[in-house]
Amino acid sequence: MLQLVVERVSIHAGVIRGLTPRGSRSLSDCVRILACRSHPPASPRRESSMPRRQSALILCSALLLAGFTGLAVSQVSDTDPAGEYGEKWHILTVPGTWDEQTEGKLDNYDGIAWYRCLITIPGGWREKEVLVRIENVDDAYEAFFNGTPIGGSGAFPPDYQPGDPEPVELAVPEEAVKAGKNLLAIRIFDHDGRGGFKGAAPVVLSGDQGINLNGLWEFRTGDDEAWAEGPVAITNTGIFWRTMAKDAAIELAKVESTALEPAEAAATLVVPDDLEVVQVLSEPEVRQPLYMNWDERGRLWVMNYIQYPYPAGLTMVSKDEYWRAVYDRLPEAPPNHFPGADRITIHEDTDGDGLFDAHKSFVEGLSIATSFTKGRGGVWVLNPPYLLFYPDADNDDVPDGDPEVHLQGFGFEDTHSVANSLRWGPDGWLYACQGSTVSGNILRPGIDKPEQSVHSMGQLIWRYHPESRTYEIFAEGGGNSFGCEFDAKGRVYSGHNGGNTRGFHYVQGGYYQKGFSKHGPLSNPYSFGYFPYMQHHDVPRFTHNFIIYEGGALPERYSGKLFGVEPMQGQVVQAEIFPDTSTFATRDINRPILTDDKWFRPVDIKAGPDGAIYVADMYEPQISHREHFSGQIDKSNGRIYRLQAKGAEPHVVPDLGALSARELIEVLRHPNKWYRQRALVLFGDRKDGSVVEELKAHIREETGQFPLECLWALNLSGGFDEEFAAEALEHADEFVRMWTVRLLCDDHTVSDSIADQLASMAAGEPYAQVRSQLASSARRLPAEQGLPIVEELLARSEDLADVHIPLLLWWAIESKAGESREMVLELLSEPETWELPIVRQHILSRLMRRYAAAGSRQDLITCAKLLRLAPSKEHTDQLMKGFEEAFQGRSLATLPEELVKAIDESGSASLVLQVRQLKPEAVQEALSIAADGGGDAAQRLALLQIFGEVDLPESVDVLLGTISGDAGDELKMAALTSLMRYDQPRVAEAIVAAFPSLSADAQAAALTALSSRAAWSKALLQAIAGGRIAAESIPLDTVRLMTFHQDQDVAELIGELWPDVQGASNAQMQAELADATELLKTGSGDPYRGKQLYQKSCGKCHLLFGDGGRIGPDLTSYQRKDQSRLLVNIVNPSAEIREGFESYMVLTEDGRVLSGFLFDQDENVIVLRGVDGQNVTIPRETIEEMAPQKKSLMPEGLLKDLNEQQIRDLFAFLQASQPLNN
Incomplete structure (x- = not known):
């Protein structure tokens, strides 16, 4: 009997290991279970002929003789087939059995195993009944939802009963369902035969919806009740989330078909x-x-x-x-x-x-x-x-x-x-x-610095x-x-x-x-258009x-046709491809x-x-x-x-690498495109100059496909130069001409003689695809070479409806619009150019929109020049169409006088423009509109902003009424910024009185205003000392700014309220940095919650994926994958200040102290953008002192108000590569 039992113990070594994870079961537990396993009942309710207690004693003796003690069993033989599956979690597919998926290692495993997966439950399901549907599990099972038992089918040893193979729907208690990820764990006992899910995956149901759980699950042999609660490594198991109709989910959970040999x-x-x-x-x-x-x-x-x-x-x-x-x-x-x-x-x-x-x-x-x-x-x-x-x-x-x-x-x-x-x-x-x-x-490693990366x-x-x-x-x-x-x-x-x-x-x-929305905008914000896919x-x-099939071995009817894979339909498609203008x-x-x-x-x-x-x-x-x-x-x-x-004979491929360069030239005649393309690679490998003259001769003398192949080979062999290119530009074959243009301009420069030849070619080229390449290549050349080509192509009215050419011409012009704006304007110096169809329909409004959207003073003055160049009201209307598109949602308040005058002369002067001109009737109308709480918000905003740009003391009453009334935050912030212009004691009193009732954003604008003047700073500090405003609500950066006022009262009040106004020490920041680094190594973050946190903090100043403030640098192209660098810039923002975003301190003649980024400037004015997001325009003649600051405007301590999970969530969003859709 002892020998028999020891053999049985050996047979069930995997079961011992599986049932006894390290430290989780006592030996007596194993013996109790094995006593049942060693003598399975003949039917669900029949007991073994050997008393279970006697069996347990025999097994205990056998285990002791085998070297086991009363400790939990934790070591098994190397030959144990279930051993590796009890040591850690593995991945198996559901539905399916473990016998089929473990390369035979679990063929003989009959015992307990666990399956686990994660499920993302829609928010709306939390208010409904949630069910887990399970069917055809071998043999007994019980399920846990986030650690809560929800039921099962059958019974585990010692009172084993097989489960019902029919579907069972288990109700999940409402309190067990969490928003977001939920853990479903299923404990299975296999009595004999195959173990696992035989017919269908589980399905989570709610109402008429379902989530089928067909896919990868975590799997482990053994038994530990802690496994019902996780954790689950999300890189190893699926996170099921896709909701669909209930019936569809149930159907898809089944094994639809099997793989064929x-x-x-x-x-x-x-x-x-x-x-x-x-x-x-x-x-x-x-x-x-x-x-x-x-x-x-x-x-x-x-x-x-x-x-x-x-x-x-x-x-x-x-x-x-x-x-x-x-x-x-x-x-x-x-x-x-x-x-x-x-x-x-x-x-x-x-x-x-x-x-x-x-x-x-x-x-x-x-x-x-x-x-x-x-x-x-x-x-x-x-x-x-x-x-x-x-x-x-x-x-x-x-x-x-x-x-x-x-x-x-x-x-x-x-x-x-x-x-x-x-x-x-x-x-x-x-x-x-x-x-x-x-x-x-x-x-390019070893060449580029991180800031030189090409972002996309x-x-x-x-x-x-x-x-x-x-x-x-x-x-x-x-x-x-x-x-x-x-x-x-x-x-x-x-x-x-x-x-x-x-x-x-x-x-x-x-x-x-x-x-x-999903993949982010085009990299060029001034593209103003894009090409569609090929029409179908x-x-x-x-x-x-x-x-595009050009292999020469299939029947002729397949030549030149498109052959594409359709993986979703499981088929291959054949299509005709034919010209559509130049595409x-x-x-x-x-x-x-x-x-x-x-x-x-x-x-x-x-x-x-x-x-x-x-x-x-x-x-x-x-x-x-x-x-x-x-x-x-x-x-x-x-x-x-x-x-x-049909009936094709096997094809033997000669070793092209063994051919000489001259033999490779003949391969370029091959009817199969593959041969020609592979030969070109070899030409590029060898760069054999001995064949240059022969290739040139073939290009000059031959027709058809061959001269084009020879042109490519010539270039790859190092023999393509401008002297020969001048000949090739006049070649009879349009594709030789097209590729000559492209190869010439690929390095962004050509000689003046070639540039002249390209411009002449643009005027007379009969083939649309060559004109298309000329437009593309003109963009790559310097303005003095590229724009003459563009000028000729603009006159080609036959391309007005071309799918590509008009936009290619616009992009060529736009690429020169910044550094070569005078040359761009020269294109429009003649009235006849304005009448060209492509110019009128595709260029004018885009050009005006581009300069207006860029928005610098120089760009806006260029808008004025365009208006003055326009030969007629019709052309002016085209320009103003683009101008208005650019200024949708933007204020016209800061337009330079030159542009205001040009628009006024055009007959399209708006009320804002007339107020800037201080026309009495316009000023009265503006004050009335701005004070009207029921008026148009966008118009009120523009007028409130303009009151800060021009001297209108009569506007102070309207501005103060705005901040104390029920206007929205945007209007209040505009009013607060404009009030900075008016040095009146009642302004500070009104702002201080309104401060407690303002939103956080509006309070930031209020603090910018109050800290800008010594007397106003004193009023603020007295309100803090008197308990009317909480000192904790004042950022240290505002306090530091007020120390710049040469005022004894202000200095004393600051000393009383903030004895130490210095920032965090380097040691403190290093400690915070170390803590955050360690924190981000553990756990995971939710980018959607992170986006909400971003919008409340970073997003007030920074753009990310086109969303957020425009105070600090745009983070979209920032190296956000570099977590350590990102952490440093958040914890210690002054450690590295991005070029162009240095903070400046400005002292003005009227006693104001202003701080912000230098947003714009020209010879007349500077524009500062403060941390409140508001722009302040300051005439240079009023500036007493202006100096860059070593300290960043970005506040320290942004992470201090976040808990650990919020920090993970924030970084999950900051490190996302593309925008999220809510």
Whole structure:
């Protein structure tokens, strides 16, 4: 009997370990449970033939003989199959059983295990009944909601009974439901057979809504009641949040379909009669294939995106509703990184039968690596946040050393939007995409300082020139850009993750539509327009990746057509692409690949060396980042298919790298675009000057595609110069001309003779796409060279309705509007120019709006010059349209006299302008309107502000009435600022009397006013000393400001009220900094609560994502990922003051002391912006002294009033990469 029991103990070692987490159970507990487990009842209610007590004694003896004591069992054999699953939490998919998902390690495990996940409960559900629906669990279970038991089905040992496989709905007590994240824990006892969720995932229900919990859960064998309460690592388990109709949630919780074996899946694909599909790769050779490319030997390279969706080794601190995450740190670049699961594999057809039979890896252990390309003596790998170069000079597929970091700063907040699709352009630049829900702060290590980073938000096409180490944004906007295609003419495309289009055609320097509220504004605030996607009929979303087929091996009817993947629908689409002015439109023709296999998820599509189309299939039950982030992802699969002509013979690719330079020239004639593009990469690698003259001869003498290819090869070989370019600008082929323009202007300068030739070309060029490139390139040139090109293109009235050209011309003009404004105005010096259709319809209002929106004194005076240049009232109206657009929601109170006069002469003078001119009738009307509490608020605001800009002592009564009445804060703040102009004792008395009833914002403006004059400061201090105003409500910065008054009474009162008005010591700030640093290492923050805190504090002075005050620096492009630097600037704001935001102290002739940022200035006035957000304009002639201050206007101690969680929340928002939607 003893031998039998010891064997049984051995068999159940995993159970002992599983039931006995370290320190959680006594030995007697284990024996009690094992006594039941060792002799399971034949039926739910039958007892074992061996008395349970006797069994327990035998087991106890056996355990003692085996070396166990009365301590909790905490060590098991290395061969224990359940051991690792009892040591820590693992991730399993629900629905599913643990037997199926643990590589056989839990096949024999029968015992207790726990599953846990997080659920975000909508706020509205807290007032309703919340239910948890559970079904078909093997065998018994009980559930806990935030640690509160809510019931279950069946019974656990020693009185084991199996649970009901039918759905059970468990009610959650109202007090157990929390707003935000909730922990659902389910304890399961498996008697025998498979354990876990056999048929469906749990569903959380409320009313007619539900959240299905189909995805990744935490899993652990063993038993500890503390596990019902967490914590749960949010980087490891899904946070389920998506609400839907109740019936849909219940249906989606079920296992919809099962994965097919590779051959079975291939058999389901349906293609046209003249095509056939071959499965060329599948798991385990490839898994999660995201990106494909071929080398010069015709070998297929594949990016296996296995680490997705979570970066390896990082902890998520927070994320927003768009799944943009903030992680605890930036990962280091390889080889010092935390290894991930991504890998680049190489696949070769060694016997020429068309199938890949040799497989190896180039590099493994990457994390969130999206794409790669060979060239320049190695392999370039896009591994956000880095662009890496793995040298492989001997081309042996083994890196020669550690990778070099060429670029850093690519955001990885959202791993389905990270920088992707790296490839060579025909011009020798590396091109790639950046997705919609990430940011960029791109630096060249060893070259750029942090403040020199190129900042971007959201989707764009970027490029990098390895030799010159130049990075630039090629075009901005688009969909969730994932896929970068070049057609035979070198035009750039990318797909779209929305519907009703197949994607975008990108031109150099273009701004494109995007989801502005979600992805942030365009980088240029004066773009005043953007390009749409390629027009298409209504279709469901989406085609993120497509090619223009130019491979030459499929039947002719497919040539030149667009082939795109539709991962959501599980199919491939074919569309016609045709001209639409200087861009394109598309129209669907067919679906060349269809299937009823719901797991078919094509994500990449390429044309290969054999002219066939290759499709990478991630093979997933769904393709949705949110579901993937919630755990609904299968990383074990991956297939690649070849779509080829019916009966196509295998294609053997010659080693292009073995060809001479002259032999490569002939490859440029190949009908398959892949050969030509790969040959160009080799030209760029070699830079062989021996073929320059031959290439020039081909360009001069040949027609068709070949001379364009030779032009690209000439440039890559170092033979493109201005002498030859002057010839090429007159070439018969429009695309040779187009690319000659582009290559000439890429380095931002040309000779004067070439500039003259480009301007002449602009006047007569017959092809719209060449004119489009001329407009793009003119923007890159200096104004004296670019604007003459623009001037000629403005006269091309045939481009009035072009989709691209008018805006490209505007952006070219706008780029010169600041530093070269006189040259821009010279464009409009002739009345005939104003009559040009493009000028009237697209330029005039935008130009006036641009200067008015910029708003400096110089810009506003330029507005006046434009008004004087306008040849007619009709043109003036066009200008004023733009002016009014710029000033929507802004005051006209601070316009310079020159502009006021110009507007007045134009016949469009407003009441504010007339008040500035002190016209008696206008002044009386203004006073009446400003005093009318029921009047228009915007008009009252403008008038209250103008009363502080002009001498109108009669306005004091109206201003005082405003601050003591029931006007809104904005009006009161304007009145308080304007009152500073009038040195009357009653002003201070009225402000002090009104102070307790003012809002916090208005009190800030009141303190600015009171502290500006010695007598007013004395009145304030006396009110504080008398107890009418609390001393605690006065910021130390205001106190410090009052010390600048040369007044004995003021000094004595300050000394009595604030014996020490110095700021926090360095030691105090260092301690606060250390505490905050440690705090942010623990826990996570909620960016939405953080946004509310931001709006109450930082947002009063700083813009972030276009929201907030305009006192301090705009934080949007600030290095907010650098947590330590961000902390320093908050805790000790004077440690580093951003250039342009230094504080100035100004003493005026009339005794005022003013402090603020130097917001604007010219030879006549300066404009200070105070901490209250109000602008004060001061004539220079009234300034006695003006000096910069070493202390920041930003107050210290901003974190002191926040609790620990609020600090985490604030930083979660401050470090968000893109705006949040409420």
